[in-house]
Amino acid sequence: MNFKHQEVEAKWRKYWVDNQTYKVSNNTDKPKFYVLDMFPYPSGAGLHVGHPLGYIASDIYARFKKMKGFNVLHPMGYDSFGLPAEQYAIQTGVHPAVSTAENVEVYRSQLDNLGFNFDWSREIQTSDPKYYKWTQWIFIQLYNHCYSVNDQKAISIDSLSDYFDTNGSKNCPAYGELESEFTAEEWKAKSELEKADILMNFRLAYRKVGYVNWCEELGTVLANDEVKDGLSERGGYPVEKKAMKQWSLRITAYAERMLNSLDKLEWSDALKTMQRNWIGRSEGAQLFFQMVDHPEKIEVFTTRPDTVFGATFMVLAPEHDWVKQITTETQTKEVEDYLKYVGARSEVERMAETKTVTGAFTGAYAINPFTNKQIPIWISEYVLKDYGTGAIMAVPSDDDRDNRFAKKFGIEIIDVVDKSDYPGATLSDKLGKIINSDFLNGMEVKDAITAAIQKAEELNIGTGRINYRLRDANYSRQRYWGEPFPISYDTEGKVVTTDIEKLPVTLPELDDFKPASGGKSPLARAEDWVSEGGLTKETDTMPGFAGSSWYFLRYMDAHNDEAFAGKEAIDYWQDVDLYVGGTEHAVGHLMYSRFWHKFLYDLGYVPTKEPFKKLINQGMIQGVIEYIYLQKEKVDGNAKFLCSGLVTHDGNEENYTKIPIHIDYVTNYGAKDSYINLDGIKKFIDWRPEFANAIFECSKGIYQSGKFTPKDGSTDSRLVTVSETGKMSKRYFNVVNPDDIVHKYGADCFRMYEMFLGPIEQSKPWDTQGIEGISKFIRKLWSLFYTDDAQYIVTDDPANKEAHKALNKLVQKVEKDILDFSMNTAISAFMVAVNELKKLKCHSKEILQPLVKTLAPFAPFITEELWEALGNNTSVHLTDYPAVEEKYLKEDSFTYPVCINGKKRASLTIGSDADKDTIEKAAMELDEMQKWFEEKQPIKTIIVPQKMINFVVK
């Protein structure tokens, strides 16, 4: 009898639901273990074989931990707000909630097919009002708090207001922007609106002017990646920077803490480094340069205050607030032209250009506070508005960009660092001796930095400072399909938060999802919704990362209506022990989640400082893209396709374009010699009728309009395709749906094959052919239990030593591999064990029963079926993982490689307890060794017990 996977899978899928096998309780004495997958955005395309890779690995891990006695939380849900559903709604009028629900259903059935042990009773969807009620609630908390620089934690905004009441702004305890100092009396005299404006500059969720990519033609705001070369990707319309009031989150307040606690996390070094670089901490000084003929001082940040004597000019970001007011009349045209030039350049262009320097002189001057010389103020795109202060002191002798700039515009260069003692050192090494710098002369760079800061402080023109690359997060989107803000404005424009009891603020019903006029969110069209009780609602919605920044907490207590999750549940589950997901979220999602988590920690809602203890990044599964060559020039008005062999032979690849073809039409898909035959060509034409009369030429003949004209009597046509490894994507017609594989081979086979492909972190191509190996393994396993004619052949006879040894080696190896996340080697261990048991003709229950348990995390269906066949009446997934019996692992003998000068020449099998002398003697007496000793003398022998024997000869 063969294993009928379709029947068996259906049977157990039902059993698991009926018996609530995977339901997880919050009330148990067992230790907790939380395994989490990054939840998916339910796109219309459904899952492809790449998506479940991480889910399978985490499922195995979760099942294993459960068998090891842990209470394991392994939930799943959907990040169901997002742009694609909104885009689809604009095109078709289908409400995003409707299309999202449909997509979720498809995802659910695809996930169910794979036999995951998710506790679906805890499912969440970020677009569910019951869920986003709490996203809004957290937002209100952020709004109501600021960050105390003294306590290094969030404190209520009321306490800051109280501080101002008694102390004014002096020694302001909160992190933020204080535009001007005030006394307690001045504070008290301010109007409510003025007070609100000042407090806004300290709130962790705050409103400020931000710049967005505005496209007039499309009437909408675009994301950075929707803009190409200053034009919209869709339609190619001009895009400009537009100032709009936007909500932001003050993530920068947490920069230092996020940097520091990174060390303790079990994340890959690669990922930690990425986050460190993203936070980008740099130490330096804040210096003020008095402008000439203007009362203001230009504030700069520099990591090299030691080079201040070499600062011969200043550069402001083109967007800097003061550019207009300091530009002199004679320079107005030049500056305006330059601003126009910069405005037309996309952010990417501005950043990518490193070779050529551009800029304009404002006509204004500042005074270098150390040299007291007047230095010109320029503007250039290489200085960024959002980094540091948006202005720099330029030191052409010790900065590459400043140097290029000075050379191009003929500005003085003063050498201030003598680097002759450090040949080969680069500028970033910060090495050398200071020269031409008054009191700093002769100092090493390091000491000079300290001395310069000290002097700046004495002169009251600056101070030491730490700067971060990290920027506050823009939190407003002018979109429909996102969380509405729990925010309204009164007639004066003052912010009013929605009462907690009135949450959630739900989305208004709309039937047109296009943006409203003036770049406003579609919500602005719902006028009845917008105005309520004399207040005007915020019409922007929250960004994608809002819902995903805290979802892992909701799973702990998914249906709580009194809190985002109950205290008891949070105290029990604490944090995520293992988080599995793709590297694409390395900075965005993981940064925001850590920030929110730390904030909730400050408020006492979560007991842990970090949300994700251990993190595994899974690689991508790539697809093979099959192309056929299309000749660029038509032949008698007809398109012409050629066999790749002919194109290679022709040698002029530029005369052809490659067009991707649906992989279903390709024979030997994925192989190097994959091709389309006549049948495939016909299918291709049915798919792309515009090529009905196209010519298909290969070495065997020519096909056109249903007729094949052979060149040399061939009956077959093989149009060889070009196969390239690349993304698995709808646009390349190479998506492999897991449902199809599961239907043909079974879910167990699919799961094991994905794991067998290689290390989880690595990207690798999908190759359906290779699955045969796993399929054979499953049949072999089955044949240990049943004969071909369905006879159950498991016996109660005791097994021999070899069988016990095979089993125990397996149990030990699999446990280690699962903990190391090395699923591929675990699978091969199963193959080795089953091959061995097959050879031993072992059908003993005492071996097969633990074997089934060991395999259960990997192949949940077949093991459940075999477990039942073995006479058990509870689920195998509720049993314990087998214990290793050491006595079966002992080897009586060991086979040594016997080497001459490190090269293996013979082998020696000898008792495990033999001592070194015995081993050496036996090895030297081996026949194969004699000829090596004939001419040369052994001068040294190295014996590593249980490893190898090496003779050094000369």
Place this chain on the structure above:
RNA sequence: GCCGGAGUGGUGGAAUUGGUAGACACGCUGGAUUCAAAAUCCUGUGCUUUCGGGCGUGCGGGUUCAAGUCCCGCCUCCGGUACCA
């Protein structure tokens, strides 16, 4: 440019503390079974060879009795990032 990762048979990969390079599979070769096919089973499979051996983990050096693994210098590919003051 910078940061991170990786280069091992025809293919996916194994060798995790320096100790038999290529486990386990796919593919391919030959054979058994079959009317035939599928399935199954057996056999071989890094390259090379005068059958002793020689050469082999991206390239060039080095350390060591011994290097895929450690050190120095390169090359290529992938991912991230971007004039970060």
